Amino acid sequence: MFQDRNIGCVECSQEFVFSADDQQYHSERGYSDPKRCPSCRAARRSQSGGGGGGYGGGGGGGGFRSDRPMFTTTCAQCGQEAQVPFEPRGDRPVYCNSCFSQQRQSSSY
Structure with a gap:
């Protein structure tokens, strides 16, 4: 007790x-x-910009911080330039926002 x-x-x-x-x-x-x-x-x-673990923190996090470095890459599907919040390693395809959304929708069915 x-x-x-x-x-x-x-x-x-x-x-x-x-x-x-x-x-x-x-x-x-x-x-x-x-x-x-x-x-x-x-x-x-x-x-510290959020906290509590999980996605987006304790109600105040989420989204990308403006101080987060962005990396320029080429979309593996459409070939257009894309900005991503991580440094591509080259061992996986990287997509622009619209192609990434299409990939997620097609894989969820």
Whole structure:
């Protein structure tokens, strides 16, 4: 049985309550105890551009950041120039946006 605990934040040294419900949630998922208070966690998450794992982060991520480097390549299907957010290695075909969408639609049926 879990009980509410006070924990000191490593960022601001403020004490915060780690509730019994939160402890159970963390325990069920194998997470370690939090080291930062909720406001420092939120500030850290917003500085790192998302967070929480998954696709697009905790509701605030998603999309491409403007500081992400883009690479120019040639689409393997139509031959047009394409900008991609990764450096093509040459071992797989790389498609422009429209050809990539067509590839995804045709492979999902």
